[in-house]
Amino acid sequence: MLGVLNFECILDDNDQVYTAGDKIKGSLSIHLRSPIAITGVTIYFKGAARAKWCELMDNGVRRTEIEHDKEEIYFDDRFCLWGQDANLDTDKPIVDDKGGWESFEILEKGSHVFPFLYRLPHSLPCSFEGPDTFVRYTVQGKITGRDYEVNTKEKPFSIFKDYDPHTEISFDGEIDPMYAPIEDYTEKSLGNGCCQSGHVSCSLVLDKQIFVPGENINATITLQNISFRKCGSCNMQLKQIIRCSDACPIVVIVASSKLCESLRPGQSCHWQGYEFTVPATCPSRLDMCKIISVKYCIAIDTNFDDFNLYAAVPIIIATVPETGVELARWSYKGKDMTSRGEGTISTASQASKKGVYQEAAELSHTEFAPKYKMYDYLPSQSLQDGNMVIDLQRSPGQRRRRKQKHRNGDIDGSVILEEDELSDQLDSDT
Incomplete structure (x- = not known):
């Protein structure tokens, strides 16, 4: 959109590494060259695992390749930080009897910062990236307007979980x-x-x-x-x-x-x-x-x-x-x-x-x-x-x-x- 000079998601933690149950603190930063009419500023949090692979099935006459694609979602949340996101609870914008927007506000020219604080779920796997596989966690901001949407780039962050095999290994003997x-x-x-x-x-x-x-x-x-x-x-x-x-x-x-x-x-x-x-x-x-x-x-x-x-x-x-x-x-x-x-x-x-x-x-x-x-x-x-x-x-x-x-x-x-x-x-x- 012409009025938006810059729109980004900023996390306060320099490492951007969290553990399950932590609070993620940050802000959405918006810099405008001119005022814009918006219905809301929204923040999205998502954590999911995904794997894609192929399997060869041999029926005796010919071999068939079957593609598999599985996804496991750990959280998928969104929150309105300012104004009203008309799409937050419904798939279509809220309109009045005259066909206009029920609610929109003017975001003035200049810089605007919208802070957020989000608590992660208490049970999450460690982040992982591999060929056609991942466990990935992201945060993304969105500005919703009358006939447009402006999104930040997806901001990935790491989830870390300690693994100590000594806590689950039992053995007899001295070694x-x-x-x-x-x-x-x-x-x-x-x-x-x-x-x-x-x-x-x-x-x-x-x-x-x-x-x-x-x-x-x-x-x-x-x-x-x-x-x-x-x-x-x-x-x-x-x-x-x-x-x-x-x-x-x-x-x-x-x-x-x-x-x-x-x-x-x-x-x-x-x-x-x-x-x-x-x-x-x-x-x-x-x-x-x-x-x-x-x-x-x-x-x-x-x-x-x-x-x-x-x-x-x-x-x-x-x-x-x-x-x-x-x-x-x-x-x-x-x-x-x-x-x-x-x-x-x-x-x-x-x-x-x-x-x-x-x-x-x-x-x-x-x-x-x-x-x-x-x-x-x-x-x-x-x-x-x-x-x-x-x-x-x-x-x-x-x-x-x-x-x-x-x-x-x-x-x-x-x-x-x-x-x-x-x-x-x-x-x-x-």
């Missing part, structure tokens, strides 16, 4: 199973028919299963390529597993750190205490949400030409750290890892000492990223390069390259050779 080591191992034999060309393997060990955003995951990783094939890059990934109803899960790579560019034939790598920082992300439980569930795993993914060597262990993302952990400050942060409020700025590229986090290609971009609790841990002792051991097979080509390096004096001190052992193992496999 909490969630704080016991967890591991996975996988291997694959290579070759075709009766001709075997060796095997590849991967093992992953974590010292515990529960983590909070900002905490370092310490992993022990071993890769072995006892074959004549070269593999591609190997990455350590934090994966988010989103499930809607009984449909196939959606997997999103929340963070990724590159372990190595490639693994040559006969080469093996071992990392002891590899650090991987948990970014700000949704906790593992969406309480009160009946259509979306969220879980996590740590995976090692190694690329070969025709397959991926894959090892993974499930983990739990909590928001309350274990008792006795020495903490620095915490603040609310979004997926861009930028600090809000107190604390130092921590960017994605600074989050890991051994690699760079990358936003997942699978994650659909939205204008809003929910904020979650993120802990600033005290600096830990940085790992040394000696924690990574590289073993090379004794092959004629590699033996010649090593002799040449000896002549040139450019042997890397971090490379440890176990040639006889690996050569014998490779010969026995082939």
Whole structure:
């Protein structure tokens, strides 16, 4: 509308993070270049979860794709802040016997502020944004006139809920199973028919299963390529597993750190205490949400030409750290890892000492990223390069390259050779 220069919704909380039962305080700000006739200024609050997914049905003759779209509404309220919103209680404007408006008022030129205070319901799930899924909370203002409506942009805000799995885990014995080591191992034999060309393997060990955003995951990783094939890059990934109803899960790579560019034939790598920082992300439980569930795993993914060597262990993302952990400050942060409020700025590229986090290609971009609790841990002792051991097979080509390096004096001190052992193992496999 020509008379409205600016119309926006302003929330008083700088973080714009709330918990269930909190009061949201803010205002609608209107700046007019000329007077306008209005019936009312209205504020809308909405909280809902929505999930869309496709399901393939096989009837034996053909496969049919069925689209599903579910919505779960937690609140949908609107209130008149000034004047009378004719549409507040009815679908049509209120008119008098002469066909005119029963009530309208003139809003004068200049700036106008309409404060509001809204109490959230006491039971709400945590905010969440994923591919074709979300739990989203918004506030929006509207000016209603005789033959027009002017709306603010939807103002999203975050709902946060602490998740402490210790309150629901019961166990017998002295060791909490969630704080016991967890591991996975996988291997694959290579070759075709009766001709075997060796095997590849991967093992992953974590010292515990529960983590909070900002905490370092310490992993022990071993890769072995006892074959004549070269593999591609190997990455350590934090994966988010989103499930809607009984449909196939959606997997999103929340963070990724590159372990190595490639693994040559006969080469093996071992990392002891590899650090991987948990970014700000949704906790593992969406309480009160009946259509979306969220879980996590740590995976090692190694690329070969025709397959991926894959090892993974499930983990739990909590928001309350274990008792006795020495903490620095915490603040609310979004997926861009930028600090809000107190604390130092921590960017994605600074989050890991051994690699760079990358936003997942699978994650659909939205204008809003929910904020979650993120802990600033005290600096830990940085790992040394000696924690990574590289073993090379004794092959004629590699033996010649090593002799040449000896002549040139450019042997890397971090490379440890176990040639006889690996050569014998490779010969026995082939």
